[in-house]
Amino acid sequence: MRIGILGLGRIGTFHAETLAALDAVGSLVVADPFANAAKAAAERFGAEVADSPEAVLASGVDGVVIAAATDAHPALILAAVEAGVPVFCEKPVARTMAEGLEVLQGVAGRGVPVQIGFNRRFDAGFTAARDAVLSGELGRLHTVRAVTLDPAPPPAAYIAASGGIFRDCAVHDFDVIRWVTGREVSEVYAVGGNRGADFIREAGDADTTGAVLTLDDGTVAVVSNSRHNARGYDVRLELHGFADSVAVGLEDRLPLRSVEPGATFPAGVPHDFFMDRFTAAYRAELTAFTEVVAGVRPSPCTVEDALEAGWIAEACTLSLREHRPVPLAEVRRG
Template identity: 85%
Template sequence: MRIGILGLGRIGAFHAETLFGLDVVDLLVVCDPVADAAKAAGERFGADVVDSAEALLDAGVDGVVVAAATDAHPALILAGVDAGVPVLCEKPVARTMSEGVQVLKAVAGRDVPVQIGFNRRFDAGFVAARDAVRSGELGTLHTVRSTTLDPAPPPAAYIAASGGIFRDCSVHDFDIIRWVTGREVTEVYAVGGNRGADYIRAAGDADTTGAVLTLDDGTIAVVSNSRHNGRGHDVRMEIHGFEDSVAVGLEDKLPLRSVEPGVTFPAGTPHDFFMDRFADAYRAELTAFTEVVAGTRPSPCTVADALEAGWIAEACTLSLREHRPVRVEEVREG
């Protein structure tokens, strides 16, 4: 199988290394506006190097991974679909939800699968939590808690182009809450503050946020996010039901320190970055994409799925700005 990669920045290079290690992938074809990045990938992985998306799609690839800048996502997704090549695109689908809706309309009814990169759907812990919910062993759910705490904020240029913490960071929590519970979010109330980097405040964004989500069956989900977590990269979920409760991320590399006397858990070195925390999940995600390319499974995260998480982010952004509860239907377009 020949897989193309458009974009060889941090995540694109990481994907190239992961794909190179998959037995089913025979050859990588790579492209990046920075010639040195493409050349380095070509030399490291024995990849064919091309100078444009058009050339990559004409190179006989069976599937293409889009890891380019967000602004390029819509055009590259549609170029792949128009060429009949299955696409895996990193989130988000587009910079704005309006553009994302246009992509959804353009791919609707097409036979070419598109997979959007929400890697937590492939993490073993989240998969087990979903299975526990779907089996009924937890009973009726009443509370979900989802946490994403980064060890340090991204650079100022990234923050300025990110769309805000809800669209960039919390959206992973929103997607995984939907996926694990199988429920939709109907209303949100969000708060936020700035206790750290001045450039985040200057960009009109918050560095620490909380959101209460009401699901369509009455379950309450609490989402906590921050750009500043000195102990490491903390991603967790708790799911509480009337019969039982389970947790994702409660393991020895959890970046949290107990102050209870005699307690030595967690004993491992804390996770320090998302690529450390989710290395296995990314491998499972890319393996799933090769199965999508082979036609043996449908897309495990469609454009429509990604937009649903995006609408929740939009509602939280409005809630934070106007200091009020916001129903998701209030912000939905198309």
């Protein structure tokens, strides 16, 4: 099949490399506002270059991958759907929830699949954890713990445009908690602070946060996030039930050092970046998209799914600002 890629920055180039290696993909068509980026990708991956997103959509592509800046996501998603081209778009759907709802309305009933990029749904560990929940082997859940710790903050310009740590970072934890447990979040309480880079504080954001999510069945989920983890990129999930407990990320490349006498775990080289940690998940995610394009499976992460995680991020942002619990119903009314 023929796949278009809109945006050839860090993640767009990574997606181009992944797609070029998939047996299902025969050719790539790329476009980027910076002509040199598109040219470099074309030379590296044997892709064709188009001079605009419109040209990509008109080039006979079977599907399109959107890896452009967040502000461009709504218009590009809607343009692809209008052209009848299946879409994969990196999260978030839009910069604001209001814009996201406009996208949801614009794609509803059009019959064109849209897949939003939440790669943890395709990681082997998270998939096994979900299977353990769905099979009932853990019994009824009572506690969930999720962790995402970055090795270092992104650049100041990225932070300023990110929408905040809950919308940019923790939203992955929020999505995977919903997906793994099969439950919705009813209320949140969030705290946070700044322990490092001044530019994060100046942007009105926090660099270290904690959030307690109450799920609709009473399960308590605790989410911990930070932009500062000197040992590496740490992503984990614990699920504790009345019959058993399991953990995702408890492996030899876990960036955590035990101080127990005689302990040798973890013994591997720590993960140092999200592309390192989730290389296989990204490949599985884009393989799934080729199956969506081929019409053999529905979108595994819809616009509506992505907005559900976004509402949790909105509630946490409000909770942190106002120092109080926030029911999800409150932000949904907004």
